[in-house]
Amino acid sequence: MTTTRRSAEETARLGDEIYERDIRSLVEDVHDGAFVAIDVASGDWAMGESDLSAVDRLRSQQPDAIDVWLLRVGYRVVASLGGGTPQRSR
DSSP states (O other): OOOOOOOOOHHHHHHHHHHIIIOOOOOOOOTTTTTEEEEEOOEEEEEESSSSHHHHHHHHHHHOOOSEEEEEESSSOOOOOSSSOOOOOO
16 A cells, blocks of 8 residues: 655645535534544544544544544634634634
8 A cells, every 4th residue: 555645735725625524514513622633535533532532543443544634623723832722713
């Protein structure tokens, strides 16, 4: 099996596209603040209460996942540097 590593920009674009198309409607109203990890190659995804738990769950489903996009349900960013509070997307 050949594996490729996408650029960060391509991984983000694909991850956002998969989230909007396949995942958002399933999680947005019920799991606000949870983390979602998406394998952009397969479209498989997993959710967790922390970024690490979401990625661990995804890796248990897709051990060979290389390009993983991580986001937080209801937020524009996963985390904020410099002590600020991440802004909500609503």
